[in-house]
Amino acid sequence: MKIAVGGFQHETNTFAPMKADWAAFEQADSWPGFQSGPPLLTACRGMNIPLGGFVSEAQALGHSFEPLAWCHATPSGPVTQHAFEQVSNFILSRLVDVVGMVDAVYLDLHGAMVTEHLEDGEGALLQSVRDVIGPDLFLVASLDLHANVTTAMVDAADFLTAYRTYPHVDMAETGRRTARVLDRMVREELRPAKAFHKADFLIPLTGSCTLVDPAASLYVDLAALDGTSRDSGYILGASFATGFSPADIGECGPSVFSYAETPALAQTLVDHLLQDVESHEADFSAKIWTPDAAISHALSAGPSGQPIVMADTQDNPGAGGNGDTVGILKSLMAKKVSGAALGVLFDPGSAAAAHEAGEGTDVRLELGAHTGGAPDETPVAETFRVLRLSDGEVDATGPYYDGARLSLGPTALLEVGGVKIVVGSKKVQCADQAMFIHLGVEPAKQDILVVKSSVHFRADFGPIASDVLVVASPGPNPADHRTLTYKNLRPGVRLMPGTEETS
Ligand SMILES: [Zn+2]
Numbered sequence: 001m002k003i004a005v006g007g008f009q010h011e012t013n014t015f016a017p018m019k020a021d022w023a024a025f026e027q028a029d030s031w032p033g034f035q036s037g038p039p040l041l042t043a044c045r046g047m048n049i050p051l052g053g054f055v056s057e058a059q060a061l062g063h064s065f066e067p068l069a070w071c072h073a074t075p076s077g078p079v080t081q082h083a084f085e086q087v088s089n090f091i092l093s094r095l096v097d098v099v100g101m102v103d104a105v106y107l108d109l110h111g112a113m114v115t116e117h118l119e120d121g122e123g124a125l126l127q128s129v130r131d132v133i134g135p136d137l138f139l140v141a142s143l144d145l146h147a148n149v150t151t152a153m154v155d156a157a158d159f160l161t162a163y164r165t166y167p168h169v170d171m172a173e174t175g176r177r178t179a180r181v182l183d184r185m186v187r188e189e190l191r192p193a194k195a196f197h198k199a200d201f202l203i204p205l206t207g208s209c210t211l212v213d214p215a216a217s218l219y220v221d222l223a224a225l226d227g228t229s230r231d232s233g234y235i236l237g238a239s240f241a242t243g244f245s246p247a248d249i250g251e252c253g254p255s256v257f258s259y260a261e262t263p264a265l266a267q268t269l270v271d272h273l274l275q276d277v278e279s280h281e282a283d284f285s286a287k288i289w290t291p292d293a294a295i296s297h298a299l300s301a302g303p304s305g306q307p308i309v310m311a312d313t314q315d316n317p318g319a320g321g322n323g324d325t326v327g328i329l330k331s332l333m334a335k336k337v338s339g340a341a342l343g344v345l346f347d348p349g350s351a352a353a354a355h356e357a358g359e360g361t362d363v364r365l366e367l368g369a370h371t372g373g374a375p376d377e378t379p380v381a382e383t384f385r386v387l388r389l390s391d392g393e394v395d396a397t398g399p400y401y402d403g404a405r406l407s408l409g410p411t412a413l414l415e416v417g418g419v420k421i422v423v424g425s426k427k428v429q430c431a432d433q434a435m436f437i438h439l440g441v442e443p444a445k446q447d448i449l450v451v452k453s454s455v456h457f458r459a460d461f462g463p464i465a466s467d468v469l470v471v472a473s474p475g476p477n478p479a480d481h482r483t484l485t486y487k488n489l490r491p492g493v494r495l496m497p498g499t500e501e502t503s
Contacts, residue, residue: 001186003058004098005040006068006091007051007108008125011075011146013246013320014114015484016476017372022083024073029426030396030406031072036090040067048168048402050142051108053175058106061183066098070108074427075320084115088125095132104138104182105129108175111147111162112244119249119488123152130156138185142178144168145208146244149255154196159185159259162239164219166210167431167459169399177226181236181259184227192236192259195266197274199254199281201494202481205454206313206470207284208242211462214280215242221276225258225269233261238269240277242284245481246320250490282498286470288479291331294469298448299337306466307446313454314475315373318429322346323452326368326380327473329419332448333380338418339447343435344408346371348425354386354412361386367414367423374474384414384421388439392424398432398460406432413439431456433464 010020026034032043044052051070058065069090073079095105107129113121122141129139138158143149145163153160159181163174184190210219218240226237238258245252254277258269289297289310298308312328315321323346332340350365357363363386366379392408409425420441428435430451436443443449444464451457454477458468472479481495486503495501 001063001103002066002101003063004066004068004095004102004105005051005055007070008087008091009072009108009110010079010113010121011110011144011244011319012078012112012114013075013477014078014248015246016077016320018322019077020073020079020083022086024076025071025083025087028407029074030401030404030428034069034071036069037067040070041065046403048172048400050171050175053172054106054108054142054179057176057179058183061179063183066102068094075318077320079113079115079121081116084118084121088128092128092132095129099133102137103186104140105133106178106182107141109141109143111143111149111153111241112247114247114249120150120152120251123150123156126153126156138182140178140182142174143241145242147241148243148247148249148252149196149241149257150251151196154194154257158191159236160239160257161237162241164210164223166208166215167400167456169459193261193263193266194257194259195263195270196255196257197270198251199274199277200492201281201497202245202253203242203284203497204245204286204479204481205319205477206286206311206479207497209455209458211458214283218276222273230265232265235260235265235269238273240273246477246484248486248488250488252489253493284497288472289469291328291471291473294471295331295335295337295448297469299335303447304466306464307443307449308467308469309457309461309465310448310450310469310471311454311457312450312452312473313470313479314472314477315452316429316454316477317346317427317452318456319454319477321452321475321477322371322373323427324368324371325374325377325473325475327374327377328450328471329368329380329421332419333417336417337448340418340450341420341436341441341443341446342450343422343430344424344428344452345421346427347423348409351410351412351423351425354414354423355389355410357386359386359389373476377474382416384416386412387415387420388413390438394434394438396432397434400431400456400459406435408435411439413441429453429456431460433460
């Protein structure tokens with residue numbers, strides 16, 4: 001069979017200040033930049049990216065491809081209308097050219113894209129693809145675990161499946177699973193029934209970590225359904241997407257969806273999954289620390305030979321933060337902490353100034369807090385020692401960015417007091433030890449390690465941590481959604497698990 005393949009990934013925090021324009025999709029960062037034509041088929045090979053997994057698995061199953069277009073941008077505020085139309089037009093116009101030659105379409109999507117003009121970017125794209133291919137060709141897509149899945153998405157696609165791990169170490173595997181299901185659908189001419197339901201509460205990012213319960217157990221149960229059958233028919237699979245909460249749209253929040261032989265069986269699976277999710281509602285909240293309380297806790301615990309890792313979750317660039325707030329850094333300095341390291345602080349101006357000054361010099365900087373992620377915050381105006389410089393091209397060594405060449409832009413390791421700070425020129429989630437190690441900082445030897453990440457860091461930093469504290473320092477990804485003003489969320493949705501407050 002011949003499969004048209006493409007993708008368009010963006011996770012949109014509608015409360016974040018910076019929009020994703022065409023340049024954000026065009027440039028490479030920790031993932032490749034915009035791809036089209038044959039290079040698309042090899043760009044993600046060997047990387048933990050759904051498209052890469054899908055292509056390698058489908059190829060092994062004997063299928064060939066028509067490449068459309070693929071791109072992603074770091075999570076941020078809404079995608080500009082221009083960028084959305086640019087990418088959609090690439091995908092759709094190429095699809096129009098090849099539609100008579102293909103048997104199916106696969107798209108690598110996130111599922112939480114909001115644009116300047118659309119609440120549901122993927123729903124619109126999938127519906128447009130369906131309009132081009134008609135009702136008979138198969139349309140399948142893989143989604144992020146944090147997808148805000150919508151009725152429009154479910155209606156347009158024959159099969160959707162979401163990641164099952166957070167940290168997302170199974171992105172390529174989700175692509176491979178999609179390829180196996182599509183292969184079976186085509187070979188056995190299966191057009192599965194589907195069922196879909198949304199839950200009535202929002203889950204904070206830190207509560208959707210699959211290394212701990214309740215998510216850990218829920219995903220084990222879910223995976224056990226793949227490719228099974230019951231008296232009433234076959235089951236292709238089911239998903240639980242925990243949603244991406246900082247998105248002020250009607251269909252924000254968790255969802256369950258399933259694909260099976262009959263509508264009744266699909267509905268039974270969804271009812272069962274939803275009941276499981278709802279029965280654990282209160283457990284989807286993790287303890288949140290203030291910066292001062294977290295640092296005091298770490299200091300009183302004393303050095304253990306392993307770092308206490310602090311997740312600066314509200315400024316997580318993987319959730320729309322800009323990676324440049326300085327609340328925790330200021331607390332570390334105020335408490336005169338030594339033996340601490342922080343990364344990756346996004347400040348291209350300071351990185352450039354450090355490069356100009358050179359290694360071993362002292363440089364006066366206004367560090368961080370330049371992009372308005374925490375409007376009341378001011379930069380750290382201090383003299384910093386420039387310890388090391390790099391071009392920011394770093395080979396990832398941990399399981400999350402597995403196989404990726406990270407591109408941080410000109411990067412500097414600065415020190416103030418006893419705190420070392422990795423300052424980069426591109427927004428990047430700190431989820432790989434190589435971001436520190438390439439500058440000579442050994443993460444395992446720090447007493448306190450602060451990472452601009454919510455959960456992905458756990459894949460690489462979890463094994464070296466004596467403890468992990470989720471810290472709420474000012475930033476655009478609030479750990480408590482009750483601090484956000486939702487205007488478009490459907491009525492009756494509880495803003496935090498196990499609480500009563502709605503928008
Ligand atoms: Zn995600």
